Amino acid sequence: MKKVLFSTLTALLAVSCASTGNDAVKKSLTNINEELVVIQKSLTDTQMNMEDVQSASGNLQTDVTTNADAIAELRSEIAYLNNEILVLKGNKGATAAPMQDTNSKNVSSTTTSKGSSAPLNNIIILDEKAPAAPKEETPQIVVIEDSGAAKNSLYSYAIELNRQKKYNEARAKFQEFIKKYPKDQLAGNAQYWIGETYYSVNDMNNALKAFQDVISKFPKSNKIPDAMLKIGYVQEKQGKKQDAVATFQDLLKKYPKSKPATLARQKLQTLGA
Numbered sequence: 001m002k003k004v005l006f007s008t009l010t011a012l013l014a015v016s017c018a019s020t021g022n023d024a025v026k027k028s029l030t031n032i033n034e035e036l037v038v039i040q041k042s043l044t045d046t047q048m049n050m051e052d053v054q055s056a057s058g059n060l061q062t063d064v065t066t067n068a069d070a071i072a073e074l075r076s077e078i079a080y081l082n083n084e085i086l087v088l089k090g091n092k093g094a095t096a097a098p099m100q101d102t103n104s105k106n107v108s109s110t111t112t113s114k115g116s117s118a119p120l121n122n123i124i125i126l127d128e129k130a131p132a133a134p135k136e137e138t139p140q141i142v143v144i145e146d147s148g149a150a151k152n153s154l155y156s157y158a159i160e161l162n163r164q165k166k167y168n169e170a171r172a173k174f175q176e177f178i179k180k181y182p183k184d185q186l187a188g189n190a191q192y193w194i195g196e197t198y199y200s201v202n203d204m205n206n207a208l209k210a211f212q213d214v215i216s217k218f219p220k221s222n223k224i225p226d227a228m229l230k231i232g233y234v235q236e237k238q239g240k241k242q243d244a245v246a247t248f249q250d251l252l253k254k255y256p257k258s259k260p261a262t263l264a265r266q267k268l269q270t271l272g273a
Contacts, residue, residue, distance in 0.1 A: 151177075151180070151181055151184065151186075154173060154176065154177050154180070155177055155186055155189075155190065157173055158170050158173035158174045158176075158177060158190070158193065159193070161173060162174075162193060162196065162197060165200070167197040167198075167200055167201055168197075170193070170197055171194055171197040171198075174190040174191070174193050174194045174197070175190075175194065177190045178190050178191060187218060187221075188214055188217075188218030188220070188221025188222070188223050188224075189221065189222075189223050191210065191213055191214045191217065191218060191221075191223075192210075192211070192214050192221070192223040192226060192227055192230075194210045195207050195208075195210030195211040195213075195214065195227065195230060196230075198210055199230060199233075199234070204234050204237055204238055207230070207234055208231060208234045208235075208238075211227040211228075211230045211231045211234065212227075212231065214227035215227055215228070224255075225251060225254075225255040225258040225259075225260040225261065226260050228247060228250065228251040228254075228255075228260065228264075229248075229251060229260035229263055229264055231247050232244045232247035232248045232251070232264060232267065233267075235247060236267070236271070241271060244267075244271065245268065245271055245273040248264040248265075248267055248268050248271075248273075249264075249268070249273075251264045252264055252265060252268075
């Protein structure tokens, strides 16, 4: 009887211990699950913060690019104004020189048809050998042969010619700029404006090639979004709607915060894409 009772107590104790052990395991698992949830939430928050930082960084880069372009254009305008001042100074020094007394003869008197003489002190007879007065030349842009002034003056002159719709002359000056300063930060801008000179006269084939050259030859230029937008415009004018849609979508993907992207988005809506 004692043996039976002892066995029964032992079994009850074992069951109790097992139940206690299961409770401990369950509690431990519950704690682990709670910690995993906290960790998962922390990872989610971190990922969101990283996305915010990346977005802010992208916006900052866009602002820097825009400001750099604006500064470059402002410098060009300043160079153009400086150039105009030099033109005015050059013209002032190039005015016709007054006739000198050494090239003229003052005549005190002359003989009349009747043989009498009369005073003609105010008459001036020019020497036949005296050089003619220099002709006044048409004002021209002064070409300054130093690195910074010449570069900015050339670019500003090309911009001004384009503004005046002298597209052939402007194109030639932009091409000259690229040839002289191929590594300058404005070289990509000059290539873009070459495309604009063709686009303005409806020469779409050459415009397309010029805009494509901005991307292929000047991959770091801040004019790439503008060039992509114009490539899409050209493709639309050429009747290549699918190509235009693909170009606009590529622009939105690569430069979503840029001003050309806003225009591309509007175009896509117009095209029903």
